[in-house]
Amino acid sequence: MRLLIATILVSSLIVQSAYAQLPSAGQANTANDSSCANDPSWTAPQKPFRIYGNTWYVGPHGLGVFLITAPTGDVLIDGGVPGDAALIEANIRNLGINLRDIKWILISHAHCDHAGGIAQLAHDTGAQVIASAADTSLLARGGHDDPEYGDRFLFPPVHVTRKVTDGESLRLGDLMLTARLTPGHTKGNTTWTWTSCEGKRCLHMVDVGSLSAPDYKLIGNPKYPGIVKDFEYSFAMVAALPCDIPLAPHPGMVLFWERVAKREQGDADALIDPTGCRAYAKYARESFEAQLAKQRADAASAK
């Protein structure tokens, strides 16, 4: 029995830490703590490596930053926290890739832990910066007046040079990536999908947008009245996507490092899990519904 309880405790701890995201309001130290890098893994060096085919991991250990390569030009997704640009650039160079070969930088969403390094990366690569239309103003404000965080988590303002809408496919030479809007976490939160091949085996790659709502005000938030509907749309969207290799802005969302460890132990296909996107959507939906029920109950008892 003791062993059983210990096992349950350990596994719930693993799940909690695996799905960790931006600090919640409770964790955030003070109202004027605008430091984005209070999670050491967000700036921890990580050797770059091939995920599958032309898809590479180039981020710090704790933030998913992905490079998709082709002879016609490369695409980078996300840029870590402010200060991560140098680490990401060194990783890219270590793969033998010239920064100027990066033609596009795509953004998952306008929070400091993913958009923080983008201004620097855009400057150093000369790439076009592409994000969903609904996040462009928050990106341009550098995180100021976030509907949930106010001015707490700021980053160097990002100038978006091309806006995308839900379902839009973008073609860069040999590459094609599709934007799936998964709003809620931010209004323009985006899931990016593409295909990578090894020989004739082509797989659906999905960089799943964050579906968490850490201490978000889900009811009666005048800055985001449609937030519940948006989250519900996004859970369904992610659950329905063709998804062979789930990736994420926070690798723990899709148990990425556990899968990588299994692959290093010899399971060549350990990163492939067609249920991975659905499992994350289910976990996120259940957490969200519990949070929403609690906020509704609190609101009712306050009346």
Ligand SMILES: [Zn+2]
């Ligand atoms: Zn976020």
